[in-house]
Amino acid sequence: MTPASDTQISHLGRLWLYVLGVLVMLFLVLPSFIVVPMSFSDSAYLEFPPRVWSLRWYESFVGSVEWRDATVVSLKAAVSTMVLATALGTAAAYGLHVSRFRLTAAIQALLGMPLIVPVILIAIGVFYVYARLGLNNTIAGLILAHSTLAIPFVVVTVAAGLKTYDMNQEMVARSLGATRLRAFLSITLPQIRFSVVVAALFAFITSLDEVIVALFISGGENATLTRRMFNALRDQIDPTIAAISTCLIGVSILALVLIQAFGRQRTPRA
Amino acid sequence: MTTIAELPGRALAADDNAAELAADEKRERQGLFVLCSPALVLVFLVVILPVGWLFWLSLYDAHDAFTWGNYTRMVHSGAYIKTFRTTFEISVVVTGVCVLLGYPLAYLLSQLSQRLAALGMICVILPFWTSLLVRTYAWLVLLQRKGLINEALLGLGVIDHPLRLVYNFTGTVIGMVHILLPFLVMPLYASMKTIDRDLVRAAANLGASPVQGFWRVFFPLSLPGLFAGVVLVFVLCLGFYVTPALLGGGKVQMWAMRIETSVNLYANWGAASALGVVLLVVTLAILYGLHRLFGLHRVLGPS
Numbered sequence: 213m214t215p216a217s218d219t220q221i222s223h224l225g226r227l228w229l230y231v232l233g234v235l236v237m238l239f240l241v242l243p244s245f246i247v248v249p250m251s252f253s254d255s256a257y258l259e260f261p262p263r264v265w266s267l268r269w270y271e272s273f274v275g276s277v278e279w280r281d282a283t284v285v286s287l288k289a290a291v292s293t294m295v296l297a298t299a300l301g302t303a304a305a306y307g308l309h310v311s312r313f314r315l316t317a318a319i320q321a322l323l324g325m326p327l328i329v330p331v332i333l334i335a336i337g338v339f340y341v342y343a344r345l346g347l348n349n350t351i352a353g354l355i356l357a358h359s360t361l362a363i364p365f366v367v368v369t370v371a372a373g374l375k376t377y378d379m380n381q382e383m384v385a386r387s388l389g390a391t392r393l394r395a396f397l398s399i400t401l402p403q404i405r406f407s408v409v410v411a412a413l414f415a416f417i418t419s420l421d422e423v424i425v426a427l428f429i430s431g432g433e434n435a436t437l438t439r440r441m442f443n444a445l446r447d448q449i450d451p452t453i454a455a456i457s458t459c460l461i462g463v464s465i466l467a468l469v470l471i472q473a474f475g476r477q478r479t480p481r482a
Numbered sequence: 483m484t485t486i487a488e489l490p491g492r493a494l495a496a497d498d499n500a501a502e503l504a505a506d507e508k509r510e511r512q513g514l515f516v517l518c519s520p521a522l523v524l525v526f527l528v529v530i531l532p533v534g535w536l537f538w539l540s541l542y543d544a545h546d547a548f549t550w551g552n553y554t555r556m557v558h559s560g561a562y563i564k565t566f567r568t569t570f571e572i573s574v575v576v577t578g579v580c581v582l583l584g585y586p587l588a589y590l591l592s593q594l595s596q597r598l599a600a601l602g603m604i605c606v607i608l609p610f611w612t613s614l615l616v617r618t619y620a621w622l623v624l625l626q627r628k629g630l631i632n633e634a635l636l637g638l639g640v641i642d643h644p645l646r647l648v649y650n651f652t653g654t655v656i657g658m659v660h661i662l663l664p665f666l667v668m669p670l671y672a673s674m675k676t677i678d679r680d681l682v683r684a685a686a687n688l689g690a691s692p693v694q695g696f697w698r699v700f701f702p703l704s705l706p707g708l709f710a711g712v713v714l715v716f717v718l719c720l721g722f723y724v725t726p727a728l729l730g731g732g733k734v735q736m737w738a739m740r741i742e743t744s745v746n747l748y749a750n751w752g753a754a755s756a757l758g759v760v761l762l763v764v765t766l767a768i769l770y771g772l773h774r775l776f777g778l779h780r781v782l783g784p785s
Contacts, residue, residue, distance in 0.1 A: 221692040223690075229586055229589070229590055230590065232583075232586050232587075232590075233586060233587050233590035233591070234583075234604075236583045236586070236587045236663075237587065237602060237605040237606075239583070239660065239663075240605050240608075240609050240660065240663060240664070241605050241608060241609065242608060243617060243620040243621060243624055243660060244609060244616060244617055244620050245611050246610075246620060246623075246624065246630065247619070247620045247623065250623065255647060257628060258623050260630050261521050292484065298525065300520045300521040301521060302519040303518070303521065304517060304518040304520075304522075306517060307515060307516070307517030307518040308518060310514055311510075311511050311514035311515055312511075312519075312612055315515075316659060317708060319518055322522060322530075323518075323521055323522070324527045325525055325527060325530065326528070326529050328765070328766070328769065329529055329533060329762060329765075330720070330721030330738065330758070330761050330762060330765055331721065331723070332721055332723050332738040332741050332742065332758065332761075333533060333536065333721075333741070333758040333761060333762055334528065334529055334532065334533070334754075334760075336532075336536065336628045336741060336742075336745050336754055336758060337529075337531075337532025337533050337535060337536045337746070337758075338528055338532050339745070340532060340536065340539075340751070341527075341531060341532045341535060351616075356527065356528060357528050359524060360524045360525055360527075360528035360529060361528075362525065362723065363525065364750060365523050367521070395564065403548040416610060420613070421613035421614060421615065421616075423614065423615050423723075424723050424724065425533065427552070428745075438613070438615050441615055441619070442615060442724065442727075442728070445615075445618075445622065445728055446727075446728070449619075449623060449626065453619055454619075454623070456692060457613070457616040457619055460612075460613045460616050461612055461613075463618060464608075464611045464612045464613065465608070465611075468607070468611055
């Protein structure tokens with residue numbers, strides 16, 4: 213029997229580890245995927261496997277004005293969050309990277325705050341402050357809050373990209389007469405684009421999937437998809453939500469595939 | 483930026499330029515600081531100002547009179563103490579189960595070939611990218627009375643009556659473990675990859691059995707990563723809202739849920755704020771402890 217690795221245990225001797233590992237991986241992946249076939253069932257009881265296949269719950273999703281409005285609100289917020297958080301986060305990461313300011317560590321800590329403070333606390337605090345600013349139940353308020361939640365991820369991801377980038381290239385461009393902005397846009401940005409794209413996708417998903425802050429500050433005609441889903445789930449298990457969930461899973465997988473594609477495209481050059 | 487301070491040899495070349503360059507550099511630094519300010523303004527508006535305001539509110543009662551009552555109530559009121567106990571119980575159980583499931587998985591992945599490990603990591607990252615609400619919903623569907631798991635167990639004859647798997651403590655724990663497991667596996671896997679395999683081989687060479695080699699060499703070296711994952715999962719548990727609210731069926735009252743009901747049901751901002759402030763302080767204290775022990779940026783940063 214050949215040893216499995218430097219641990220000197222045979223494959224058979226640690227069969228239990230392989231079995232457990234595979235079971236845990238199935239535990240992680242299967243539950244979300246089981247919703248997908250269920251969403252195509254004709255029954256209201258979410259059978260698995262479905263006895264009769266149908267698009268009934270997708271029709272109920274697309275046909276409902278409420279769900280459609282909520283989807284539009286969520287997509288608007290997610291796209292705007294992606295743009296705003298990526299722009300501000302990239303600017304901040306770049307500023308921190310090149311300035312070596314005395315306060316760099318303090319600023320980094322401040323920018324990490326949205327990640328460390330429990331979301332429920334941010335949610336009620338923002339709700340309270342927005343009530344005074346008239347920003348509750350507005351898309352603008354939602355975008356500002358979601359962008360803030362996404363900024364730490366953008367800063368960390370872009371900072372990691374800048375670390376592996378040789379800043380001297382930008383110096384060369386500037387010494388040849390390019391302004392700092394031009395040098396950044398035409399020399400630096402293309403080379404850290406992988407990090408920026410990952411950060412942008414993460415910001416998009418952060419906003420699209422966010423529940424707790426949206427529960428408090430989005431409402432009325434500007435209620436998000438996740439808020440409506442959460443409230444619907446409190447009453448009953450509506451199969452329409454299986455159809456919506458399948459769509460959200462699709463978006464997540466698409467984002468991951470995009471990242472993989474960008475990563476592969478980048479590797480041969482690097 | 484390469485500054486003149488870093489190039490002493492060249493700075494001597496032109497004294498006239500030195501002062502000008504220093505001034506330029508200072509101006510540049512100030513200019514670059516401006517790049518951080520939009521992000522800082524947002525963080526101030528959405529996090530620091532609201533949390534500061536809540537801190538202020540927590541010291542006042544409904545009639546705007548100063549009071550410590552919102553804090554002392556937490557120690558005296560039975561309902562609050564019960565919430566804290568439930569929160570800690572769930573956090574401990576969830577963290578424990580995450581360790582039991584996550585450590586073997588991270589260990590296995592760290593030993594596989596790069597190709598297989600990448601494939602395995604997809605299983606960890608995919609749920610991480612999937613909406614938390616969707617995953618909670620999936621468990622709601624799977625665990626309900628007529629759900630897939632009960633039907634399967636009934637069909638196999640393992641049980642006679644459907645088990646109560648959801649709208650209680652069990653359902654909450656299952657859902658939370660599923661959502662938090664990646665947070666344990668990722669830092670743990672990253673730290674296991676940095677362990678020098680020659681140490682385990684050396685132990686074997688010196689006569690250690692595989693089991694001894696694992697417990698006396700590998701396991702102690704993996705502790706910083708394990709500890710980081712444990713703290714991360716525990717801290718996230720303390721503030722969890724969505725999953726216990728949906729899978730707990732009103733029977734599981736956690737910290738964040740009490741904050742929510744204080745605001746939405748009782749409009750008691752003082753009580754909600756005080757609960758939030760204590761939650762924040764506990765979270766920060768635990769993270770600070772981790773930082774002092776291992777260095778937070780090292781543990782959470784690059785992985």
